[in-house]
Amino acid sequence: MSEALHIHPESTVVGHHDDHNGHGHHHQSFVSKYVFSMDHKTIGKQFLITGIVWAVIGGLFSVLFRLQLGFPGQEFPILETFFGERAAGGLIKPEFYYSLVTMHGTVLVFFVLTAGLSGTFANFLIPLQIGARDMASPFLNMLSYWFFFLASVIMLSSLFVQTGPASGGWTMYPPLSALGQAGDGSKIGTDLWLISMALFIVSSLLGGLNYISTILNMRTKGMSMTRLPLPIWALFFTAVLGVLSFPVLLSGAILLLFDRNLGTSFFLSDIVINGEVLPNEGGSAILYQHLFWFLGHPEVYIILLPAMGMVSEIMSVNSRKPIFGYMAMLGSMFAIAILAFLVWAHHMFVTGLNPFLGSVFVLLTLLIAVPSAIKVFNWLTTLWRGNIRFTVGMLFAIGFVSLFISGGLTGIFLGNSTIDIHLHDTMFVVAHFHIVMGVASMFGMFAGIYHWFPKMYGRYMNATLGYIHFWVTIIGAYLIFWPMHYQGLAGIPRRYLDKSGWHSFNQFGDLDKMITVVTIVVFAVQLMFIFNFFYSIFKGRKVTSSNPWGATTLEWTTPINPGHGNWPGEIPEVHRWPYDYGKDGREYIPQTEPVGSNESKH
Amino acid sequence: MEISATVENQRKKIHPHKYTLWVAIGSILMMFAGLTSAFIVKSNLVGWRDVKMPQIFWFSTVAIILSSVTMHMALRSFRNRERLKYRQFIAITVALGIAFVVMQLAGFSELWNQQHVTLKGVTGAGQFLYVIFGLHGLHVLGGIIALIVMFIRAFFGKSKNYSSVPVEVAATYWHFVDLLWIYLLVFFIVIG
Numbered sequence: 001m002s003e004a005l006h007i008h009p010e011s012t013v014v015g016h017h018d019d020h021n022g023h024g025h026h027h028q029s030f031v032s033k034y035v036f037s038m039d040h041k042t043i044g045k046q047f048l049i050t051g052i053v054w055a056v057i058g059g060l061f062s063v064l065f066r067l068q069l070g071f072p073g074q075e076f077p078i079l080e081t082f083f084g085e086r087a088a089g090g091l092i093k094p095e096f097y098y099s100l101v102t103m104h105g106t107v108l109v110f111f112v113l114t115a116g117l118s119g120t121f122a123n124f125l126i127p128l129q130i131g132a133r134d135m136a137s138p139f140l141n142m143l144s145y146w147f148f149f150l151a152s153v154i155m156l157s158s159l160f161v162q163t164g165p166a167s168g169g170w171t172m173y174p175p176l177s178a179l180g181q182a183g184d185g186s187k188i189g190t191d192l193w194l195i196s197m198a199l200f201i202v203s204s205l206l207g208g209l210n211y212i213s214t215i216l217n218m219r220t221k222g223m224s225m226t227r228l229p230l231p232i233w234a235l236f237f238t239a240v241l242g243v244l245s246f247p248v249l250l251s252g253a254i255l256l257l258f259d260r261n262l263g264t265s266f267f268l269s270d271i272v273i274n275g276e277v278l279p280n281e282g283g284s285a286i287l288y289q290h291l292f293w294f295l296g297h298p299e300v301y302i303i304l305l306p307a308m309g310m311v312s313e314i315m316s317v318n319s320r321k322p323i324f325g326y327m328a329m330l331g332s333m334f335a336i337a338i339l340a341f342l343v344w345a346h347h348m349f350v351t352g353l354n355p356f357l358g359s360v361f362v363l364l365t366l367l368i369a370v371p372s373a374i375k376v377f378n379w380l381t382t383l384w385r386g387n388i389r390f391t392v393g394m395l396f397a398i399g400f401v402s403l404f405i406s407g408g409l410t411g412i413f414l415g416n417s418t419i420d421i422h423l424h425d426t427m428f429v430v431a432h433f434h435i436v437m438g439v440a441s442m443f444g445m446f447a448g449i450y451h452w453f454p455k456m457y458g459r460y461m462n463a464t465l466g467y468i469h470f471w472v473t474i475i476g477a478y479l480i481f482w483p484m485h486y487q488g489l490a491g492i493p494r495r496y497l498d499k500s501g502w503h504s505f506n507q508f509g510d511l512d513k514m515i516t517v518v519t520i521v522v523f524a525v526q527l528m529f530i531f532n533f534f535y536s537i538f539k540g541r542k543v544t545s546s547n548p549w550g551a552t553t554l555e556w557t558t559p560i561n562p563g564h565g566n567w568p569g570e571i572p573e574v575h576r577w578p579y580d581y582g583k584d585g586r587e588y589i590p591q592t593e594p595v596g597s598n599e600s601k602h
Numbered sequence: 603m604e605i606s607a608t609v610e611n612q613r614k615k616i617h618p619h620k621y622t623l624w625v626a627i628g629s630i631l632m633m634f635a636g637l638t639s640a641f642i643v644k645s646n647l648v649g650w651r652d653v654k655m656p657q658i659f660w661f662s663t664v665a666i667i668l669s670s671v672t673m674h675m676a677l678r679s680f681r682n683r684e685r686l687k688y689r690q691f692i693a694i695t696v697a698l699g700i701a702f703v704v705m706q707l708a709g710f711s712e713l714w715n716q717q718h719v720t721l722k723g724v725t726g727a728g729q730f731l732y733v734i735f736g737l738h739g740l741h742v743l744g745g746i747i748a749l750i751v752m753f754i755r756a757f758f759g760k761s762k763n764y765s766s767v768p769v770e771v772a773a774t775y776w777h778f779v780d781l782l783w784i785y786l787l788v789f790f791i792v793i794g
Contacts, residue, residue, distance in 0.1 A: 136618035205629055213621040243625055247633035254733065255640065263722035264729050266644065279723040282649025287640055294636065 036146075038138035039564040043145050044124030045456060048449070050152060051116020052530060057156075058107030063523050065100045068092045070516025072498045086164065095184050097497050098167035102185070103159070105170030106193070108438065110200055111155070113303040115148050117445045118242075119204075121306055122211045122235045124452065128555035129229050131220025131572060133565045136213040140206050147203035151196045158192035166193035169495065171292055174267040174285050178259045181273045191260065194253050201246045201253075208246075211239040220554070222574035227591070229553050229578040230329055234309020237337040238302050245298040245341070252291030259283070286351055293344035300437050301340045305333060307444020308375060311397040313578075314451045315379060317551045318394035319386030320587060322579035325378040332371030339368050349417040350424050358417040365415035372408055376401060387582070391549075392466030393451035399474045400443040406478075407436025410485065425495075428488025431481045439477045446470075449533070454548050458561045459540030465532040469525055476522035483511050552590050553578050617767050620774065627778050630741065634734065634782065638789055641730045645793065651726030653719055655791060656712040662705035663787060666742075669698035670780040677773045681766050685756065688769075692753045695776070699746045706739050731790065738786055742779050748772055 037043060067076060075090035086096040123141065127134055135141045158165040167185025168177035172193065180187045215228070215236045228236075255266040265280035267288045272278070316323040323329065345353055345361040353361075379401045388394065410432040413419050423429065446469075453461050488494075492505050499505045547556040554574070558566050572592040580589040584600055644650065676691035710732060713719045719728030752772060 136622060140622070205626075209622045209625050209629070212625050213618045217616065217618040217621055243629045244632050247629050248636035251633050251636035251640065254737070255637075258721070258729070258733060265649075265723065265725040266640070266729070269647075269649075281724050282644075282647045283725060284644060284647055287643050290643070291636055291640060 047119035054111040061100045061104040066516040066519045118306045132218035144207035151199035154196040163187040165189040208239040208243040230312040231309035234305045238305045241298040245295040249295035293347045297344040298340040307441040310448040314397040321386045324381040332374040335371040349420045395470045396447035403440040426488035427484040431484035454543045461536040472525040479518045653728040656709040665702045673776045
């Protein structure tokens with residue numbers, strides 16, 4: 001396969017890169033160029049567009065269950081038109097509601113923010129920013145996308161089976177997920193969920209292996225590890241986390257499949273269901289939770305780290321200042337990657353975990369505040385006295401930091417096992433993880449899309465639509481999730497279909513209506529972003545210079561529309577770190593420029 | 603020229619495919635670490651049942667260790683450009699690998715039929731054994747398929763440059779599944 005690394009080096013030397021628009025000198029068929037492509041840039045775009053499709057589906061689900069939460073008992077005849085029996089009479093049925101919640105979580109966590117985020121930017125940025133022609137193994141890379149595609153098809157098909165998709169929550173805890181008798185969603189829907197996730201895990205492992213060996217082995221001359229741009233470091237740690245934690249989820253999923261279909265009792269014990277006594281004995285549902293959260297917690301950082309890396313880069317470029325504390329950024333990402341494996345049981349404080357063990361996990365959890373705070377201070381000091389250009393990407397990067405601070409602070413509440421006894425499984429938890437991980441990572445992703453769109457498609461996205469997108473989304477995100485903290489502190493549980501039975505919760509009726517209305521508005525604005533994205537691919541303003549943002553990194557030394565192989569001639573050599581902005585009276589110095597004899601040190 | 607420069611550049615470092623394999627090995631180890639730790643947790647709960655290790659697993663151990671030796675011989679002959687010997691050793695390795703998988707299946711059937719370790723109801727060491735040894739067997743099977751592909755290539759292969767990297771990658775993987783088996787066997791004997 002090593003020959004595949006250097007596909008058609010001769011053809012990339014042919015000129016006319018600037019006006020080449022997807023056809024011309026490559027002599028590749030449509031299928032090998034756009035479908036079964038081995039070009040990392042095309043694979044990145046495939047991940048991105050599949051991720052966008054999933055984001056629409058997963059986002060729509062949240063709009064639907066917000067309708068139920070905001071207007072319980074209200075009939076929406078249009079729902080029956082689209083969903084038939086599952087929303088008979090325009091009312092969302094309980095089973096359908098749980099499916100919506102489950103699939104919203106699954107889709108957003110795995111299909112959008114794992115595959116859509118790190119799949120896109122790891123593929124797109126790693127070879128371009130380290131100075132490689134492609135990934136270590138373009139073939140495995142292609143397989144990684146197609147496993148993801150297959151997982152997507154199976155997950156999508158589960159939405160259409162008669163008994164509906166999985167409905168046991170995105171964590172798929174047994175016994176609910178292990179017994180078909182437990183509910184409609186626990187029938188074939190859960191099998192499809194598990195199979196789809198197994199394929200998804202294979203996809204992320206293949207991808208992760210490739211990202212790691214590409215970063216460690218394929219760097220261009222002079223690109224030492226400490227000269228890597230921060231997105232690459234972030235994607236590296238992301239890949240390491242994925243490669244070490246996803247297999248553990250796979251082992252849990254395999255045991256669960258055995259319990260479901262072959263009658264073993266790995267996770268099941270002493271169950272009576274509808275008056276029927278099951279023969280299972282000695283299984284432990286807690287065991288599943290351990291296996292799940294050993295992935296589940298690193299997964300949080302798999303989602304967050306790429307966003308952190310891209311935000312660092314975009315912030316430095318648009319502040320026209322070097323990133324503050326490059327080594328501190330590396331160190332804190334390393335610390336986060338280590339701690340990610342040591343805190344999983346903070347998801348299990350109320351499962352009957354030994355309180356002493358719990359206190360150890362409290363300590364380790366609160367330790368994460370240290371590297372997180374270091375990163376926040378570094379971002380703020382990068383902005384400090386910067387010559388800031390408020391591009392759309394930059395706004396989203398700043399929005400990321402805002403959300404990361406707000407959401408991170410509530411993590412300190414939840415990380416304490418004593419406070420968690422009150423707050424666990426309430427809307428407070430929903431508010432916390434949506435702000436710190438969900439919306440923040442979406443912001444990182446948006447920042448990345450707006451910033452690297454010129455490199456992806458040779459055109460700009462419309463900035464006016466971008467600004468509207470940003471302001472509505474950040475105001476909307478706070479309006480949606482901020483009030484949920486109060487709901488959670490008041491004790492409103494998450495995942496409940498209807499809480500009108502509790503008099504003490506009735507005071508929140510109008511708040512819930514407001515949240516739902518804002519959710520619909522924010523969702524509509526995301527559709528506008530998607531319109532902007534696809535419109536700009538074909539009709540956006542063309543990029544005329546190869547380095548539109550005045551950035552130092554290698555991806556901007558390629559032609560505007562790079563072919564397979566990225567650089568028409570030799571791969572450039574690197575002479576300096578990637579953050580020489582505003583140095584010695586110069587606005588920026590590209591990484592490819594040799595260090596001058598009387599240049600000051602950074 | 604630029605290609606040969608790249609290749610030259612990479613020769614100093616470890617080849618990307620080998621590196622990928624090492625990371626993959628780490629990943630596979632994590633899966634088995636998850637399963638064996640689940641075994642330990644579960645073995646302290648009520649209703650746990652131990653099993654008697656079927657004797658055939660000792661024979662399969664001998665087979666897989668021998669196959670590791672022949673794999674090493676295959677790699678040596680490939681490096682010494684002795685194509686005929688290379689093919690023979692690969693063929694023996696494949697045969698030993700298949701023998702290993704067959705003996706594993708025989709061990710399963712002994713557990714199932716003579717010790718009555720079925721899947722329904724109580725779950726103990728036996729059920730874990732099916733899952734863990736079964737998954738290990740699948741990994742061996744994957745290695746066998748890779749070796750068969752290489753064996754066929756040794757007849758029809760038309761590669762321009764003589765590179766031992768694919769054989770080295772296969773050999774490393776093969777030794778890994780061998781060591782993994784020894785770990786699993788020792789684990790089941792000591793803990794199980």
